[in-house]
Amino acid sequence: MIVVTGATGNVGREAVRLLVDWGEQVRALTRDPATATVPPGAEAVAGDLTDPSSLAPVLAGAEALFLLSGYAPEVFAEAQKAGVRRVVLMSGGSAETGDRTNAVARYMIDTEDALRASGLAWTMVRPRMFMTNAFQWLPMINAGAVRAPWPDVPAAVVDPADIAAVAAKALVSADHEGRVYPVTGPEALRPGDRVRILGEVLGREIRYEVQPDDEARAEMLAQMPEQYVDAFFSFYSGGKLDEATVFPSVEEVTGRPPRTFADWARANAARFR
Numbered sequence: 001m002i003v004v005t006g007a008t009g010n011v012g013r014e015a016v017r018l019l020v021d022w023g024e025q026v027r028a029l030t031r032d033p034a035t036a037t038v039p040p041g042a043e044a045v046a047g048d049l050t051d052p053s054s055l056a057p058v059l060a061g062a063e064a065l066f067l068l069s070g071y072a073p074e075v076f077a078e079a080q081k082a083g084v085r086r087v088v089l090m091s092g093g094s095a096e097t098g099d100r101t102n103a104v105a106r107y108m109i110d111t112e113d114a115l116r117a118s119g120l121a122w123t124m125v126r127p128r129m130f131m132t133n134a135f136q137w138l139p140m141i142n143a144g145a146v147r148a149p150w151p152d153v154p155a156a157v158v159d160p161a162d163i164a165a166v167a168a169k170a171l172v173s174a175d176h177e178g179r180v181y182p183v184t185g186p187e188a189l190r191p192g193d194r195v196r197i198l199g200e201v202l203g204r205e206i207r208y209e210v211q212p213d214d215e216a217r218a219e220m221l222a223q224m225p226e227q228y229v230d231a232f233f234s235f236y237s238g239g240k241l242d243e244a245t246v247f248p249s250v251e252e253v254t255g256r257p258p259r260t261f262a263d264w265a266r267a268n269a270a271r272f273r
Protein backbone atom coordinates (compact mmCIF):
# COMPACT_ATOMS: atom_id res chain seq x y z
CA MET A 1 0.00 0.00 0.00
CA ILE A 2 1.22 3.48 -0.89
CA VAL A 3 0.33 6.73 0.89
CA VAL A 4 0.21 9.86 -1.27
CA THR A 5 0.20 13.28 0.40
CA GLY A 6 -0.91 16.34 -1.54
CA ALA A 7 -3.35 13.92 -3.16
CA THR A 8 -5.78 16.70 -4.07
CA GLY A 9 -2.98 18.84 -5.54
CA ASN A 10 -1.46 19.18 -9.00
CA VAL A 11 1.16 16.45 -8.59
CA GLY A 12 -0.32 14.14 -5.94
CA ARG A 13 -3.62 13.75 -7.79
CA GLU A 14 -1.78 12.57 -10.91
CA ALA A 15 0.41 10.22 -8.86
CA VAL A 16 -2.68 8.65 -7.28
CA ARG A 17 -4.28 8.20 -10.70
CA LEU A 18 -1.19 6.45 -12.11
CA LEU A 19 -0.66 4.19 -9.10
CA VAL A 20 -4.32 3.09 -9.17
CA ASP A 21 -3.97 2.38 -12.91
CA TRP A 22 -0.96 0.18 -12.14
CA GLY A 23 -3.07 -1.82 -9.67
CA GLU A 24 -1.52 -0.40 -6.50
CA GLN A 25 -3.50 0.04 -3.32
CA VAL A 26 -3.43 3.79 -2.60
CA ARG A 27 -4.32 5.94 0.39
CA ALA A 28 -4.85 9.54 -0.67
CA LEU A 29 -4.18 11.87 2.23
CA THR A 30 -6.20 15.05 2.59
CA ARG A 31 -7.11 17.27 5.52
CA ASP A 32 -10.77 16.95 4.59
CA PRO A 33 -11.88 13.66 3.02
CA ALA A 34 -15.53 14.79 3.17
CA THR A 35 -15.00 17.48 0.54
CA ALA A 36 -11.89 16.19 -1.25
CA THR A 37 -12.14 14.68 -4.71
CA VAL A 38 -9.59 11.93 -5.13
CA PRO A 39 -9.28 9.74 -8.21
CA PRO A 40 -11.54 6.66 -8.21
CA GLY A 41 -9.97 3.51 -6.81
CA ALA A 42 -8.04 5.30 -4.07
CA GLU A 43 -9.09 5.57 -0.46
CA ALA A 44 -9.34 9.17 0.79
CA VAL A 45 -7.96 9.33 4.32
CA ALA A 46 -7.81 12.20 6.81
CA GLY A 47 -4.46 13.50 8.00
CA ASP A 48 -2.68 16.78 8.61
CA LEU A 49 1.06 17.03 7.98
CA THR A 50 1.33 19.78 10.61
CA ASP A 51 0.07 17.24 13.16
CA PRO A 52 2.36 14.20 12.72
CA SER A 53 0.38 12.17 15.29
CA SER A 54 -2.60 12.23 12.89
CA LEU A 55 -0.50 10.21 10.45
CA ALA A 56 -0.08 6.99 12.47
CA PRO A 57 -3.34 5.37 11.26
CA VAL A 58 -2.75 6.64 7.72
CA LEU A 59 0.75 5.17 7.48
CA ALA A 60 -0.01 1.84 9.16
CA GLY A 61 0.78 -0.93 6.67
CA ALA A 62 2.26 1.40 4.03
CA GLU A 63 5.26 0.32 1.97
CA ALA A 64 5.95 3.75 0.47
CA LEU A 65 5.09 7.40 1.02
CA PHE A 66 4.94 10.33 -1.41
CA LEU A 67 5.58 13.44 0.64
CA LEU A 68 5.45 17.20 0.14
CA SER A 69 8.23 19.34 1.64
CA GLY A 70 8.05 21.73 4.55
CA TYR A 71 6.65 19.64 7.34
CA ALA A 72 8.11 18.60 10.68
CA PRO A 73 10.83 15.92 10.85
CA GLU A 74 8.43 14.01 13.13
CA VAL A 75 6.65 12.89 9.94
CA PHE A 76 9.68 10.68 9.26
CA ALA A 77 9.60 9.28 12.80
CA GLU A 78 5.93 8.36 12.26
CA ALA A 79 6.83 6.69 8.97
CA GLN A 80 9.61 4.70 10.67
CA LYS A 81 7.27 3.57 13.44
CA ALA A 82 4.66 2.48 10.89
CA GLY A 83 7.22 0.37 9.00
CA VAL A 84 7.28 2.48 5.82
CA ARG A 85 10.17 1.34 3.64
CA ARG A 86 10.72 4.25 1.27
CA VAL A 87 9.83 7.91 0.93
CA VAL A 88 9.69 9.84 -2.32
CA LEU A 89 10.03 13.50 -1.40
CA MET A 90 8.99 16.34 -3.69
CA SER A 91 11.21 19.34 -3.00
CA GLY A 92 12.29 21.69 -5.79
CA GLY A 93 15.26 23.08 -7.69
CA SER A 94 16.06 25.50 -4.88
CA ALA A 95 17.07 22.57 -2.67
CA GLU A 96 20.31 22.38 -4.65
CA THR A 97 21.22 26.04 -4.07
CA GLY A 98 22.16 25.19 -0.48
CA ASP A 99 20.98 28.71 0.45
CA ARG A 100 19.40 28.55 3.90
CA THR A 101 18.97 32.34 3.95
CA ASN A 102 16.24 31.84 1.33
CA ALA A 103 12.97 30.80 3.03
CA VAL A 104 11.76 28.57 0.18
CA ALA A 105 15.12 26.86 -0.31
CA ARG A 106 15.43 26.44 3.47
CA TYR A 107 12.25 24.44 3.95
CA MET A 108 13.16 22.20 1.04
CA ILE A 109 16.77 21.68 2.20
CA ASP A 110 15.63 21.04 5.78
CA THR A 111 13.09 18.44 4.68
CA GLU A 112 15.62 16.66 2.43
CA ASP A 113 18.19 16.66 5.25
CA ALA A 114 15.67 15.28 7.74
CA LEU A 115 14.75 12.51 5.32
CA ARG A 116 18.40 11.60 4.68
CA ALA A 117 18.97 11.47 8.45
CA SER A 118 15.86 9.37 9.08
CA GLY A 119 17.23 6.00 7.99
CA LEU A 120 14.32 5.54 5.56
CA ALA A 121 15.11 4.75 1.94
CA TRP A 122 14.62 7.95 -0.09
CA THR A 123 14.28 9.46 -3.53
CA MET A 124 14.38 13.25 -4.03
CA VAL A 125 12.22 14.63 -6.82
CA ARG A 126 13.16 18.25 -7.53
CA PRO A 127 10.75 19.73 -10.05
CA ARG A 128 11.28 23.11 -11.65
CA MET A 129 8.45 25.60 -12.29
CA PHE A 130 5.07 23.88 -12.83
CA MET A 131 3.15 24.45 -16.06
CA THR A 132 0.03 24.70 -13.89
CA ASN A 133 1.31 28.04 -12.52
CA ALA A 134 -0.17 29.45 -15.75
CA PHE A 135 -3.64 28.95 -14.21
CA GLN A 136 -2.80 32.05 -12.13
CA TRP A 137 -3.10 33.98 -15.38
CA LEU A 138 -6.68 32.84 -16.06
CA PRO A 139 -8.50 36.14 -15.34
CA MET A 140 -5.91 38.07 -17.37
CA ILE A 141 -6.09 35.62 -20.27
CA ASN A 142 -9.82 36.17 -20.40
CA ALA A 143 -9.12 39.91 -20.52
CA GLY A 144 -6.64 39.47 -23.41
CA ALA A 145 -3.34 40.51 -21.75
CA VAL A 146 -1.12 38.73 -19.23
CA ARG A 147 0.94 41.00 -17.00
CA ALA A 148 3.73 39.05 -15.33
CA PRO A 149 7.19 39.86 -13.96
CA TRP A 150 10.67 38.66 -14.89
CA PRO A 151 10.39 38.78 -18.71
CA ASP A 152 13.96 37.56 -19.27
CA VAL A 153 13.89 34.59 -16.92
CA PRO A 154 13.45 31.30 -18.76
CA ALA A 155 12.16 28.18 -17.03
CA ALA A 156 12.00 24.61 -18.32
CA VAL A 157 8.40 24.42 -17.07
CA VAL A 158 7.16 20.91 -16.32
CA ASP A 159 3.75 19.25 -16.46
CA PRO A 160 2.84 18.08 -12.93
CA ALA A 161 1.69 14.81 -14.53
CA ASP A 162 5.32 14.22 -15.56
CA ILE A 163 6.55 14.95 -12.04
CA ALA A 164 3.94 12.49 -10.79
CA ALA A 165 5.08 9.87 -13.31
CA VAL A 166 8.67 10.09 -12.03
CA ALA A 167 7.49 9.97 -8.42
CA ALA A 168 5.18 7.03 -9.05
CA LYS A 169 7.98 4.97 -10.62
CA ALA A 170 10.15 5.68 -7.58
CA LEU A 171 7.32 4.69 -5.23
CA VAL A 172 6.85 1.22 -6.70
CA SER A 173 10.45 0.11 -7.11
CA ALA A 174 13.66 0.06 -5.10
CA ASP A 175 15.59 1.00 -8.28
CA HIS A 176 15.32 4.72 -7.55
CA GLU A 177 16.38 4.67 -3.92
CA GLY A 178 19.18 7.14 -3.14
CA ARG A 179 18.61 9.04 -6.40
CA VAL A 180 18.01 12.77 -6.83
CA TYR A 181 15.92 13.67 -9.89
CA PRO A 182 15.81 17.23 -11.24
CA VAL A 183 12.52 17.18 -13.17
CA THR A 184 11.96 19.57 -16.08
CA GLY A 185 9.96 19.94 -19.22
CA PRO A 186 11.67 19.69 -22.63
CA GLU A 187 12.45 23.39 -23.24
CA ALA A 188 13.16 26.61 -21.37
CA LEU A 189 10.51 29.26 -21.97
CA ARG A 190 10.26 32.90 -20.89
CA PRO A 191 6.91 34.17 -19.61
CA GLY A 192 6.27 35.86 -22.98
CA ASP A 193 6.90 32.52 -24.76
CA ARG A 194 4.38 30.78 -22.53
CA VAL A 195 1.76 33.46 -23.16
CA ARG A 196 2.37 33.23 -26.92
CA ILE A 197 1.98 29.42 -26.88
CA LEU A 198 -1.22 29.67 -24.85
CA GLY A 199 -2.58 32.16 -27.39
CA GLU A 200 -1.67 29.85 -30.29
CA VAL A 201 -3.31 26.83 -28.65
CA LEU A 202 -6.42 28.74 -27.67
CA GLY A 203 -6.58 30.47 -31.06
CA ARG A 204 -6.75 33.88 -29.41
CA GLU A 205 -4.71 37.05 -29.32
CA ILE A 206 -3.15 37.29 -25.84
CA ARG A 207 -0.60 40.02 -25.18
CA TYR A 208 2.28 39.72 -22.72
CA GLU A 209 2.96 42.83 -20.65
CA VAL A 210 6.01 43.17 -18.42
CA GLN A 211 4.96 43.69 -14.83
CA PRO A 212 7.42 45.98 -13.00
CA ASP A 213 9.09 44.49 -9.93
CA ASP A 214 7.45 46.88 -7.44
CA GLU A 215 3.98 46.05 -8.73
CA ALA A 216 4.74 42.30 -8.66
CA ARG A 217 6.08 42.58 -5.12
CA ALA A 218 2.94 44.37 -3.87
CA GLU A 219 0.71 41.75 -5.51
CA MET A 220 2.71 38.86 -4.04
CA LEU A 221 2.75 40.43 -0.55
CA ALA A 222 -1.04 40.29 -0.60
CA GLN A 223 -0.84 36.53 -1.16
CA MET A 224 2.09 35.22 0.89
CA PRO A 225 4.42 36.09 3.80
CA GLU A 226 7.22 38.54 3.05
CA GLN A 227 9.98 35.97 3.49
CA TYR A 228 8.55 33.95 0.57
CA VAL A 229 8.19 37.07 -1.58
CA ASP A 230 11.86 37.85 -0.84
CA ALA A 231 12.73 34.26 -1.72
CA PHE A 232 11.10 34.50 -5.16
CA PHE A 233 12.75 37.87 -5.83
CA SER A 234 16.10 36.35 -4.89
CA PHE A 235 15.45 33.48 -7.35
CA TYR A 236 14.23 35.51 -10.29
CA SER A 237 15.47 39.11 -9.89
CA GLY A 238 18.64 38.04 -8.09
CA GLY A 239 19.36 35.16 -10.47
CA LYS A 240 19.86 32.69 -7.61
CA LEU A 241 17.84 29.85 -9.16
CA ASP A 242 18.49 28.23 -12.50
CA GLU A 243 15.27 26.73 -13.79
CA ALA A 244 16.32 26.93 -17.44
CA THR A 245 18.55 23.87 -17.65
CA VAL A 246 16.72 20.91 -19.22
CA PHE A 247 17.30 17.53 -17.58
CA PRO A 248 16.55 14.07 -19.01
CA SER A 249 14.96 12.66 -15.82
CA VAL A 250 11.41 12.25 -17.15
CA GLU A 251 12.56 10.21 -20.15
CA GLU A 252 15.15 8.25 -18.16
CA VAL A 253 12.68 7.25 -15.44
CA THR A 254 9.44 6.86 -17.42
CA GLY A 255 10.76 5.84 -20.84
CA ARG A 256 8.98 8.69 -22.66
CA PRO A 257 9.85 12.34 -23.19
CA PRO A 258 8.29 15.07 -21.03
CA ARG A 259 5.28 16.92 -22.39
CA THR A 260 5.72 20.31 -23.98
CA PHE A 261 3.95 23.43 -22.73
CA ALA A 262 1.82 23.29 -25.89
CA ASP A 263 0.82 19.67 -25.05
CA TRP A 264 -0.17 20.79 -21.56
CA ALA A 265 -2.07 23.83 -22.86
CA ARG A 266 -4.00 21.64 -25.35
CA ALA A 267 -4.89 19.15 -22.61
CA ASN A 268 -6.11 21.99 -20.37
CA ALA A 269 -7.59 24.28 -23.02
CA ALA A 270 -11.11 23.88 -21.60
CA ARG A 271 -9.96 25.47 -18.33
CA PHE A 272 -8.85 28.59 -20.22
CA ARG A 273 -12.05 29.00 -22.23
Ligand SMILES: NC(=O)c1ccc[n+]([C@@H]2O[C@H](COP(=O)([O-])OP(=O)(O)OC[C@H]3O[C@@H](n4cnc5c(N)ncnc54)[C@H](OP(=O)(O)O)[C@@H]3O)[C@@H](O)[C@H]2O)c1
Pocket residue numbers: 005006007008009010011012029030031032036047048049050068069070090091092093127128129130133160
Ligand atom coordinates in the same frame (compact mmCIF):
# COMPACT_ATOMS: atom_id res chain seq x y z
N1 LIG B 1 4.40 25.52 -8.38
C1 LIG B 1 5.68 25.38 -8.69
O1 LIG B 1 6.17 25.93 -9.67
C2 LIG B 1 6.55 24.50 -7.80
C3 LIG B 1 7.88 24.24 -8.19
C4 LIG B 1 8.66 23.40 -7.38
C5 LIG B 1 8.13 22.87 -6.22
N2 LIG B 1 6.83 23.16 -5.87
C6 LIG B 1 6.30 22.58 -4.63
O2 LIG B 1 5.15 21.81 -4.91
C7 LIG B 1 4.34 21.76 -3.75
C8 LIG B 1 2.87 21.93 -4.12
O3 LIG B 1 2.50 20.83 -4.93
P1 LIG B 1 1.15 20.83 -5.78
O4 LIG B 1 1.14 22.01 -6.71
O5 LIG B 1 0.99 19.47 -6.32
O6 LIG B 1 0.07 21.07 -4.64
P2 LIG B 1 -1.15 22.09 -4.66
O7 LIG B 1 -1.94 21.89 -5.93
O8 LIG B 1 -0.62 23.44 -4.32
O9 LIG B 1 -2.02 21.54 -3.46
C9 LIG B 1 -1.54 21.55 -2.14
C10 LIG B 1 -1.68 20.14 -1.56
O10 LIG B 1 -1.10 20.13 -0.27
C11 LIG B 1 -2.00 19.52 0.63
N3 LIG B 1 -1.79 20.12 1.96
C12 LIG B 1 -1.64 21.43 2.25
N4 LIG B 1 -1.45 21.58 3.58
C13 LIG B 1 -1.50 20.35 4.13
C14 LIG B 1 -1.40 19.85 5.46
N5 LIG B 1 -1.20 20.66 6.52
N6 LIG B 1 -1.50 18.51 5.65
C15 LIG B 1 -1.70 17.67 4.61
N7 LIG B 1 -1.81 18.08 3.32
C16 LIG B 1 -1.71 19.41 3.08
C17 LIG B 1 -3.38 19.84 0.09
O11 LIG B 1 -4.27 18.84 0.55
P3 LIG B 1 -5.74 19.13 1.16
O12 LIG B 1 -6.05 20.59 0.90
O13 LIG B 1 -6.64 18.19 0.42
O14 LIG B 1 -5.59 18.79 2.59
C18 LIG B 1 -3.14 19.72 -1.42
O15 LIG B 1 -3.28 18.40 -1.85
C19 LIG B 1 4.86 22.82 -2.79
O16 LIG B 1 5.61 22.19 -1.77
C20 LIG B 1 5.78 23.64 -3.68
O17 LIG B 1 6.82 24.25 -2.97
C21 LIG B 1 6.04 23.94 -6.65
